[in-house]
Structure formats: C-alpha cells, structure tokens
Amino acid sequence: MxxxxxxxxxxxxxxxxxxxxxxxxxxxxxxxxxxxxxxxxxxxxxxxxxxxxxxxxxxxxxxxxxxxxxxxxxxxxxxxxxxxxxxxxxxxxxxxxxxxxxxxxxxxxxxxxxxxxxxxxxxxxxxxxxxxxxxxxxxxxxxxxxxxxxxxxxxxxxxxxxxxxxxxxxxxxxxxxxxxxxxxxxxxxxxxxxxxxxxxxRAELLQMRARHGRMVRAAIRHTLSALKEGRDPGADLEDLEAFLMPTEPYVAFSRVLIYKYMREHLAALGLSV
Ligand SMILES: [Zn+2]
Incomplete structure (x- = not known):
C-alpha cells in the first residue's frame, strides 16, 4: 500500500x-x-x-x-x-x-x-x-x-x-x-x-511479492553492473523507473528494494523513491 x-x-x-x-x-x-x-x-x-x-x-x-x-x-x-x-x-x-x-x-x-x-x-x-x-x-x-x-x-x-x-x-x-x-x-x-x-x-500474496522482488532485484543488479563498468544501464534503468510508477503493482515493496541497494545512485539516475 x-x-x-x-x-x-x-x-x-x-x-x-x-x-x-x-x-x-x-x-x-x-x-x-x-x-x-x-x-x-x-x-x-x-x-x-x-x-x-x-x-x-x-x-x-x-x-x-x-x-x-x-x-x-x-x-x-x-x-x-x-x-x-x-x-x-x-x-x-x-x-x-x-x-x-x-x-x-x-x-x-x-x-x-x-x-x-x-x-x-x-x-x-x-x-x-x-x-x-x-x-x-x-x-x-x-x-x-x-x-x-x-x-x-x-x-x-x-x-x-x-x-x-x-x-x-x-x-x-x-x-x-x-x-x-x-x-x-x-x-x-x-x-x-x-x-x-x-x-x-497472506501466503499467496507473499509469494507474489517475492516473485516481483526477484524481477526488481534483477533490474537493480544489471543497472549496478552497468554503472560499475561505465556502461549505459539502458533498458534496466527504464525497468526500475517503471517499477516505481505509482500505478504499478507492489510499489511500496519496490521502493524498499531500490532504496536499499541503490540509495547512493538514486539522484544521479534521476530515480525517486
Ligand atoms: Zn488486495
């Protein structure tokens, strides 16, 4: 929520x-x-x-x-x-x-x-x-x-x-x-x-959030790798932007994951959680 x-x-x-x-x-x-x-x-x-x-x-x-x-x-x-x-x-x-x-x-x-x-x-x-x-x-x-x-x-x-x-x-x-x-x-x-x-x-909801979390973490991982190697994160950064749109599912959870792993990059990437 x-x-x-x-x-x-x-x-x-x-x-x-x-x-x-x-x-x-x-x-x-x-x-x-x-x-x-x-x-x-x-x-x-x-x-x-x-x-x-x-x-x-x-x-x-x-x-x-x-x-x-x-x-x-x-x-x-x-x-x-x-x-x-x-x-x-x-x-x-x-x-x-x-x-x-x-x-x-x-x-x-x-x-x-x-x-x-x-x-x-x-x-x-x-x-x-x-x-x-x-x-x-x-x-x-x-x-x-x-x-x-x-x-x-x-x-x-x-x-x-x-x-x-x-x-x-x-x-x-x-x-x-x-x-x-x-x-x-x-x-x-x-x-x-x-x-x-x-x-x-509830159990099924936890499973769905966990599944969503795996997708968010993959986009985080790929974006961080690109940054480390000096590449443009491209589509992975677009995925992160999409995960944070208020009309998307499980945004409260996406915000937590993205903040946890990317807090020092948020401003540079133009992401807001
Ligand atoms: Zn509901």
Missing part, C-alpha cells in the same frame, strides 16, 4: 447527484431495506482505475487481466462487525455508515481477496478467514460515529491509502514479508490491524 492523493473534485459527476438521490430514499427505509447501487457503477470503477491504476489500493496486486476489482467502502455501508462470534459469545454487529454508501472519498478499488471474506492460508501456513468484509475497527469503540458529523472524531485502525501514509505503519522485508512498523518500541496499531484484517501477509 502506498499513499495516494485523491484529486479534489475527481468524483464522477453523476455519482454526486445519483448518490444524493439514493441517500434520500435510504433515509426513509429501515436499515435492512436500504439499497446501495450507485457506488458500483462502471463510471466509479473506471474513475478509480484511471486515477489509481488497475490495481488493489490495499495490497497493490494487479487487477488488470484477471478481475474488474471491487469498489470497496472504507467505512462499511450496511453493517459493521464489532466483535466476531466465539463459542460463548454472539457476534456484535451494528448498523453501518449508510450515509457514506455513495460518497466518493469512502470508495476504494480493491481485489476480492483483500475485500471479501474467504478462508486462505496466512503467512504462518495456518488457514483463517481473511478479508476486510464488514470490519472497521477503531482505537476507541466509544467514539464510533452514529452520524455524519461525528466521523471525524473516530480513529480508524485500518489504513486508508488516501489519508494515511502506509510507509509510516508497514515495513516490507526483502523476501516480500510485511510487518507493522515499530514506533518507540511498539508495533503500529494501524499496521498490525491492517495486516490482519486485509490479509497483507
């Missing part, structure tokens, strides 16, 4: 008008009968992809060529699962942020594995249900917003790439693993929760 700036006034024009109409209808309905359709329009999906790339805004996996991606609500629209069911206690589920159902700043493009609950192997080989689903944990549950005017007092535990700088909360290791950044001796709570709920350390 990387920090991404959502341009001001970038919402599809129709979304604002149609979203207001949908909200007016939903305000008159009981929570269970509310209908949310406007967020999922082709215009919304295409605008998100145009601005942020055809990739998941959470795990940075490419959607292009495999799936259209989910238009995901950062704050869940229908309901919020506060606590999961255990053997002794029923799940605690509360109404969602229905007034944000078609609000542009609440919409992100996500892959189905980050978004939808599905049993997957985690980093440790143990299978568990992974996916953001209707989770939206807060630092302090008592500050949960009950209406639009109280959203600002919430402290969400899940990273939002359009608000937070994920690099302050997540650390990528050279083999593709990810951990919560330790700040003053304590792992970032946002990093920890985001890795857990979004499954940023």
């Amino acid at each position: 990387i920090k991404i700036t959502r341009p001001r006034d970038s919402a599809p024009a129709d979304l604002i008008r149609r979203g207001r109409a949908e909200l007016r209808k939903n305000l008159a309905l009981e929570p269970k009968k509310r209908v949310f359709k406007e967020y999922g329009s082709t215009a919304v999906r295409e605008r998100l992809a145009e601005l942020f790339g055809r990739k998941c805004m959470f795990c940075e996996s490419l959607l292009a060529g495999t799936q259209s991606g989910d238009v995901e609500h950062y704050r869940p629209k229908g309901k919020v699962v506060v606590t999961v069911k255990t053997a002794k206690v029923a799940a605690e589920v509360i109404p969602g942020y229905f007034w944000l159902g078609a609000k542009w700043p609440n919409l992100l493009l996500s892959c189905s594995d980050c978004n939808r609950p599905r049993t997957q192997d985690d980093f440790d080989g143990n299978a568990r249900v992974i996916g953001k689903a209707n989770f939206f944990p807060l630092v302090d549950e008592t500050k949960r917003a009950k209406g639009t005017w109280r959203v600002r007092q919430e402290e969400p535990l899940l990273l939002n790439p359009c608000i937070d700088d994920p690099a302050e909360h997540l650390v990528f290791l050279e083999d593709g693993r990810v951990e919560a950044r330790v700040i003053d001796g304590v792992p970032s709570a946002k990093g920890t929760a985001s890795i857990y709920y979004l499954g940023l350390a």
Whole structure:
C-alpha cells in the first residue's frame, strides 16, 4: 500500500447527484431495506482505475487481466462487525455508515481477496478467514460515529491509502514479508490491524511479492553492473523507473528494494523513491 492523493473534485459527476438521490430514499427505509447501487457503477470503477491504476489500493496486486476489482467502502455501508462470534459469545454487529454508501472519498478499488471474506492460508501456513468484509475497527469503540458529523472524531485502525501514509505503519522485508512498523518500541496499531484484517501477509500474496522482488532485484543488479563498468544501464534503468510508477503493482515493496541497494545512485539516475 502506498499513499495516494485523491484529486479534489475527481468524483464522477453523476455519482454526486445519483448518490444524493439514493441517500434520500435510504433515509426513509429501515436499515435492512436500504439499497446501495450507485457506488458500483462502471463510471466509479473506471474513475478509480484511471486515477489509481488497475490495481488493489490495499495490497497493490494487479487487477488488470484477471478481475474488474471491487469498489470497496472504507467505512462499511450496511453493517459493521464489532466483535466476531466465539463459542460463548454472539457476534456484535451494528448498523453501518449508510450515509457514506455513495460518497466518493469512502470508495476504494480493491481485489476480492483483500475485500471479501474467504478462508486462505496466512503467512504462518495456518488457514483463517481473511478479508476486510464488514470490519472497521477503531482505537476507541466509544467514539464510533452514529452520524455524519461525528466521523471525524473516530480513529480508524485500518489504513486508508488516501489519508494515511502506509510507509509510516508497514515495513516490507526483502523476501516480500510485511510487518507493522515499530514506533518507540511498539508495533503500529494501524499496521498490525491492517495486516490482519486485509490479509497483507497472506501466503499467496507473499509469494507474489517475492516473485516481483526477484524481477526488481534483477533490474537493480544489471543497472549496478552497468554503472560499475561505465556502461549505459539502458533498458534496466527504464525497468526500475517503471517499477516505481505509482500505478504499478507492489510499489511500496519496490521502493524498499531500490532504496536499499541503490540509495547512493538514486539522484544521479534521476530515480525517486
Ligand atoms: Zn488486495
């Protein structure tokens, strides 16, 4: 995940008008009968992809060529699962942020594995249900917003790439693993929760990041060899530039590798991480 700036006034024009109409209808309905359709329009999906790339805004996996991606609500629209069911206690589920159902700043493009609950192997080989689903944990549950005017007092535990700088909360290791950044001796709570709920350390994702890392390291190796021998790095430098484009997959990880091995050459090569 990387920090991404959502341009001001970038919402599809129709979304604002149609979203207001949908909200007016939903305000008159009981929570269970509310209908949310406007967020999922082709215009919304295409605008998100145009601005942020055809990739998941959470795990940075490419959607292009495999799936259209989910238009995901950062704050869940229908309901919020506060606590999961255990053997002794029923799940605690509360109404969602229905007034944000078609609000542009609440919409992100996500892959189905980050978004939808599905049993997957985690980093440790143990299978568990992974996916953001209707989770939206807060630092302090008592500050949960009950209406639009109280959203600002919430402290969400899940990273939002359009608000937070994920690099302050997540650390990528050279083999593709990810951990919560330790700040003053304590792992970032946002990093920890985001890795857990979004499954940023799920086994298949680690394999894909490791595979990507091998390609980045090859371009680094070839570029460094060219520099050492006084040759023009040519296509390998172009590959490095491409790996660093914000719309490319696993950019957060590419930045870490390129900085680690090439920091003293970055300025001369015109690379910015
Ligand atoms: Zn994802």
